[in-house]
Amino acid sequence: MKLQNGKFVYLTRLADTTLVLSHRLAELCGKGPALEEDMALANVALDLLGQARMWLSYAGEIEGAGRGEDDLAYLRGDREYHNFLLVELSNGSYADVLMRQFYFDAWHSLALNKLSASADPRIAEIAAKAAKEVAYHWRRSSDLVVRLGDGTGESHARMQAAADSLWPYTGEMFIADHVDAAMALSGEGFDPGELQKEWLTTVERVFATATLQMPPRDAWMQKGGKQGAHTEHLGYLLAEMQALPRIYAGAQW
Amino acid sequence: MPAVEQVWSWLAEIPDPEVPAVSIVDLGIVRDVQFSGDQCVVTVTPTYSGCPATEVIAQNIRQALADHGIEQVQLQTRLSPPWTTDWMNAAAKEKLSGYGIAPPNTLISISPRIACPLCGSTRTGLLSQFGSTPCKALYRCQDCLEPFDYFKRH
Numbered sequence A: 001m002k003l004q005n006g007k008f009v010y011l012t013r014l015a016d017t018t019l020v021l022s023h024r025l026a027e028l029c030g031k032g033p034a035l036e037e038d039m040a041l042a043n044v045a046l047d048l049l050g051q052a053r054m055w056l057s058y059a060g061e062i063e064g065a066g067r068g069e070d071d072l073a074y075l076r077g078d079r080e081y082h083n084f085l086l087v088e089l090s091n092g093s094y095a096d097v098l099m100r101q102f103y104f105d106a107w108h109s110l111a112l113n114k115l116s117a118s119a120d121p122r123i124a125e126i127a128a129k130a131a132k133e134v135a136y137h138w139r140r141s142s143d144l145v146v147r148l149g150d151g152t153g154e155s156h157a158r159m160q161a162a163a164d165s166l167w168p169y170t171g172e173m174f175i176a177d178h179v180d181a182a183m184a185l186s187g188e189g190f191d192p193g194e195l196q197k198e199w200l201t202t203v204e205r206v207f208a209t210a211t212l213q214m215p216p217r218d219a220w221m222q223k224g225g226k227q228g229a230h231t232e233h234l235g236y237l238l239a240e241m242q243a244l245p246r247i248y249a250g251a252q253w
Numbered sequence B: 001m002p003a004v005e006q007v008w009s010w011l012a013e014i015p016d017p018e019v020p021a022v023s024i025v026d027l028g029i030v031r032d033v034q035f036s037g038d039q040c041v042v043t044v045t046p047t048y049s050g051c052p053a054t055e056v057i058a059q060n061i062r063q064a065l066a067d068h069g070i071e072q073v074q075l076q077t078r079l080s081p082p083w084t085t086d087w088m089n090a091a092a093k094e095k096l097s098g099y100g101i102a103p104p105n106t107l108i109s110i111s112p113r114i115a116c117p118l119c120g121s122t123r124t125g126l127l128s129q130f131g132s133t134p135c136k137a138l139y140r141c142q143d144c145l146e147p148f149d150y151f152k153r154h
Helices: A003-026 A035-063 A069-074 A094-115 A121-149 A153-169 A178-185 A192-209 A233-247 B004-011 B053-067 B090-099
Strands: B030-036 B039-044 B073-077 B124-128 B136-141 B147-151
Touching: A003 A035, A003 A069, A003 A094, A003 A178, A003 A233, A035 A069, A035 A094, A035 A121, A035 B124, A069 A233, A094 A121, A094 A153, A094 A192, A121 A153, A121 A192, B004 B030, B004 B039, B004 B053, B039 B053, B053 B073
Parallel strands: B039 B073
Antiparallel strands: B030 B039, B124 B136, B136 B147
16 A cells, blocks of 8 residues: 555544544434433534544545545545544444443544644644544533433443443554555554553543443454444445435436 | 725625624724726635625625725735734723623633623633634523623634
8 A cells, every 4th residue: 555545544534433423413402311312412413523524634635646635525435434432333322322432532633632732834824723622522521421320320320331342443544554554654543552551541441430440451443444344334324424415416406 | 096094994885794883994804905007906804714794795795885986896804813802902991892692702711701791790600612603602690580692712
């Protein structure tokens, strides 16, 4: 894989992860368990969508094939999507939605801090912009994990079950491949393995306050999303998200 | 060709689409104005990445400048340094308050004391971290009991 293509893939990983999670959160619009949560989900989805647009636009420029953000979002198939498996999973219960957000926000904050110091000024400025928004996301998701983990027996059991069932999807965030290695070497990206220790410490600290048990560190981890091998969940999401631009090609509104 | 200061004053009349009490200049969204030949180059910065008002603001800038005879407008987006509510001037904060929105706190604090824009009491509490737009949170005054928007410090 040529380095330029590697950078395109790297950018689509950031773009697709934020875009797919944004879509999952948008599916909950009008279905939140409380009005405040409904607004929070929509707001977080909106921030992530804005971030995805910036990453996608830049990915299109790097690719140099004339594809813009819409072409990349709406006209790629699932094998061309490079998001984490964690964010494509169907929403499940509200505990699953919150725990997924918590795991992801913890990674996202750390990753954006690293990328803010990227040797590529465009990556650095997008990351610095996004980091301010994600700090706010993280405050909410970690707060709710504590409140519901250390809440009623029922909320505790649901949060623990969500923590355990989503755990095998967290490992992928820290596994480097040749694309990560090349980007880390050029100073444009970072080695994802470097984030793991701090991520674990952060999650552990919140779980301790939330009276939740840490899932086993040596658990078997799912992977493949970053390389385009997805769960059965993503195809349905893309089918819905892409239906309109695919049926009415070039439609404008 | 009008002076750059003149262009700034025209832009200062464009209300923010979501918070019309303040202008896009008040909010610090307009970062730079320059002429390059006949072309007026306006540099803007987004508030929040996904703020839907961004595109409306771009349209409104083009329209306002066209109304003053400037047809050739180039809009540039600048992301760095990222937008902060610290760029909002004191007059803008007063306008927000008069409109019923508590202005952003300048102190760095996790849970700042927010004064009620209606009665001035500081006995207020957070109802929801996220409000009607990405830039606002929802508070309630414990004295006059009215809920109100707080323009989040960002």
